Amino acid sequence: MVIFLAFESMFFAALIAAYLVFRVRTVIWPPSDLPRLPLAVTWVNTAVLFASAYTMRRARAAHRAGRRDELARTLLATAVLGTVFPRGAGLRVGPPRPPWLTLSTACTARRSTR
Numbered sequence: 001m002v003i004f005l006a007f008e009s010m011f012f013a014a015l016i017a018a019y020l021v022f023r024v025r026t027v028i029w030p031p032s033d034l035p036r037l038p039l040a041v042t043w044v045n046t047a048v049l050f051a052s053a054y055t056m057r058r059a060r061a062a063h064r065a066g067r068r069d070e071l072a073r074t075l076l077a078t079a080v081l082g083t084v085f086p087r088g089a090g091l092r093v094g095p096p097r098p099p100w101l102t103l104s105t106a107c108t109a110r111r112s113t114r
Contacts, residue, residue: 045088052081 023029059074 041088045085048081048085048088052078052085055081 055074055078059071059078062068062070062074
């Protein structure tokens with residue numbers, strides 16, 4: 001667990017460092033073509049994430065206490081919240097990529113420009 005936490009901390013630090021490098025080297029910030037972040041969706045996603053952490057904590061407590069009915073209920077709630085969260089993140093990111101855009105078409109287009 002310590003190794004995992006160290007990895008996550010280093011990964012987060014690398015993301016922050018990359019942001020700072022882009023921020024310092026860019027004359028105009030934020031770039032004009034950067035889409036605005038929908039704050040309402042972001043806050044709803046944050047609430048869903050906290051709610052799923054809470055239901056998982058309740059499920060763990062129910063498991064330790066031997067309350068199987070509460071365990072099943074809270075695990076189901078956690079699973080539902082776990083499926084809601086990525087959908088909300090998808091709304092925040094934007095529409096999915098076009099079906100014709102695949103890795104092979106991107107590689108072919110790159111080769112043809114050389």
